[in-house]
Structures are given as structure tokens and as C-alpha cells.
Amino acid sequence: MPRPSRRSRSLRRVHIRIPSGISKLVYKKGKPKKALCGKCGAVLHGMMRERPTKMQNLPKSQKRPERKYGGVLCPSCTKRKIISDVRTV
Numbered sequence: 446m447p448r449p450s451r452r453s454r455s456l457r458r459v460h461i462r463i464p465s466g467i468s469k470l471v472y473k474k475g476k477p478k479k480a481l482c483g484k485c486g487a488v489l490h491g492m493m494r495e496r497p498t499k500m501q502n503l504p505k506s507q508k509r510p511e512r513k514y515g516g517v518l519c520p521s522c523t524k525r526k527i528i529s530d531v532r533t534v
């Protein structure tokens with residue numbers, strides 16, 4: 446019987462093979478939701494979704510696209526935003 450804290454069904458059960466070759470059951474928490482566009486709500490691509498401890502150790506370039514409004518707006522909203530910014534100046 447697993448310990449009480451691991452009986453929760455909100456934890457994922459993953460079988461991993463440890464270096465000695467034995468298969469072991471580990472309990473993992475779920476990933477965060479997918480990032481959404483701040484304007485239209487579309488799912489943003491190229492965005493990692495991991496637990497905060499893993500995100501801390503990733504390079505910035507792997508966390509969001511490296512363009513203007515990358516990780517905030519989707520490509521079509523970015524295009525419209527850039528054009529409207531240029532026209533207002």
C-alpha cells in the first residue's frame with residue numbers, strides 16, 4: 446500500500462527504469478496548462494510547460510519564442526500589433 450500522500454489520484458504514476466535495471470513506480474505531479482495568447486486566447490506554440498523547478502534551470506531561449514511579444518501574443522496578433530504600432534507613430 447503506498448503511503449497516504451501518494452494515494453492521491455491527482456498524481457501521475459510513471460514506471461521508470463533505474464540505473465540498476467529495475468523498473469520502479471514513481472509519482473509525478475501534472476504539468477501546468479498551455480500558454481494562451483493575451484489577446485485572442487489561442488494556444489501559443491514553442492512554449493515549455495514544466496514544473497517551476499525545471500523551468501528555473503532552462504535557458505531563456507527555450508521558454509518562449511525570441512521575437513517581439515514572444516510568449517505573450519500569437520503570431521497573427523503580433524503582426525497586427527506591430528502594424529498598428531507603426532501606424533500610430
Ligand SMILES: [Zn+2]
Binds near residue numbers: 484485519522
Ligand atoms: Zn492571438
